[in-house]
Amino acid sequence: MKGVLLVNLGSPDSTNPKDVKKYLDEFLMDPRVIDVPYWFRSFLVRGIVLNTRPKKSAAAYERIWWKEGSPLIVISERLQKKIQEKTTIPVALAMRYGSMTLKKGLQELVDQGVDDILLVPLYPQFAMATTETIEVAIEELKNKFFPQLEITSLPAFYNKPDYIEVLSKSISEKIENLDYEHLLFSYHGVPERHIRKSDITKSHCQINNSCCVTPSKAHNFCYRHQCLDTTRRVAEKLNLKDGSYSTSFQSRLGFDPWLQPYTDRTIERMGLAGTKKMVVVTPAFVSDCLETLEEIAMEGEEIFHEVGGKEFTVIPCLNDRDDWAEVMTGWIDEWRIKDLKTAIA
Structure with missing residues (x-):
């Protein structure tokens, strides 16, 4: 059975500096975000950045936080809901960093009987710190917890x-x-x-x-x-x-x-x-x-x-625009009935 996993960056659970610090630690300790040797990354992030940045970042999040929560999370959930309403296969949402983990997203699909997943990094352009880190983390989770899964990643769509x-x-x-x-x-x-x-x-x-x-x-x-x-x-x-x-x-x-x-x-x-x-x-x-x-x-x-x-x-991002949800659904449905490479290359 086929299913889709949408993946965005992620967000702290709240604007509390402790939650922001936890999120920043996971994010900045990713070797594809700060690609230096572990000892230096740890010194830089945990010895310097996390002693100064969380309060400043928490104040920034406070300025943009919605009543429903993190704007990125809320918007991504709205998009996921619209796409799910337009396609017949399960669509789950996960974040690369934070409590909405990739493992939870994969497990949600597996629990619905999915064994063939289209991974959709929500980034138009490819980068080490965005698409690549998602794909690498998903592959590690597949090998460790979900060896039965077939996973195909949507290529960068900047030129579609x-x-x-x-x-x-x-x-x-x-x-x-x-x-x-x-x-x-x-x-x-x-x-x-x-x-x-x-x-x-x-x-x-x-x-x-x-x-x-x-x-x-x-x-x-x-x-x-x-x-x-x-x-x-x-x-x-x-x-x-x-x-x-x-x-x-x-x-x-x-x-x-x-x-x-x-x-x-x-x-x-x-x-x-x-x-x-x-x-x-x-x-x-x-x-x-x-x-x-x-x-x-x-x-x-x-x-x-x-x-x-x-x-x-x-100008606002595409967010959960109806026409954007239609485009995403079109790519998903093409993958569902064809080989991904011939469908959207």
Whole structure:
């Protein structure tokens, strides 16, 4: 029997600093998030970060927390419910980090008689710290607890026409009657070394102006290419004029080089240069969360206003839009009746 496991990032159980600390420990100790030797990761995370960051992060979560709970969790549950209503096979939801564990999600499906699972990482672009860590953790759980399961992972869908269609529509609905000067596509940042580590050719990725637009097998796992390509496809779909949009990367951590340009500095630079009306969209996320609701919609707006900007508009993520749920259901049903690779490649 077939079933689907949707997987998103996760969230603390509450805004209590103790819950936030527990969540951050699990998240930041993942070797695919902070990919340094264990001893150094432990020193950095448990010796430094967890002694200072939980209270600050808890305050940030407090600013965006809903009555129903974590926005990311609530939105993901709403999406799961809509998809379940549209398909005949079981659809479960799990988180990579936090109390809604991957094991619980797998067990929920197994308890319903499922032995063939479509794993759906809810990330349009592939990255070590998102899709890869989910797939690796799922494989470990399968080998240890669920050897009978057949698991197929949905590939990165950043370039799928129906995804681009829905993403473009969500943007056009906000900007079609909006007088704005610049549209910023802000993606979650990753360290530059992650890009090089994901390069299956071991030589293509140079993180410059040419490698991401030069055809290569490396692009199948290159987060930077996939982000830039998402922007390009949406810009073509919406007929955006050159110079009216750009791409940046947010949420950097530590002192190592991360993908640039940085979102906060881009917002500041454009405000100082005289931009008065800016719109920001965050296509690395399908669900609004701390990084979109607080870092962009609150901190980003504060930066923009501080340097003279006037109107700062943030476009919601796809969340539980009906058309997005339809697209997801379509992929699931195609997998259900065909081989995944031929159905959605």
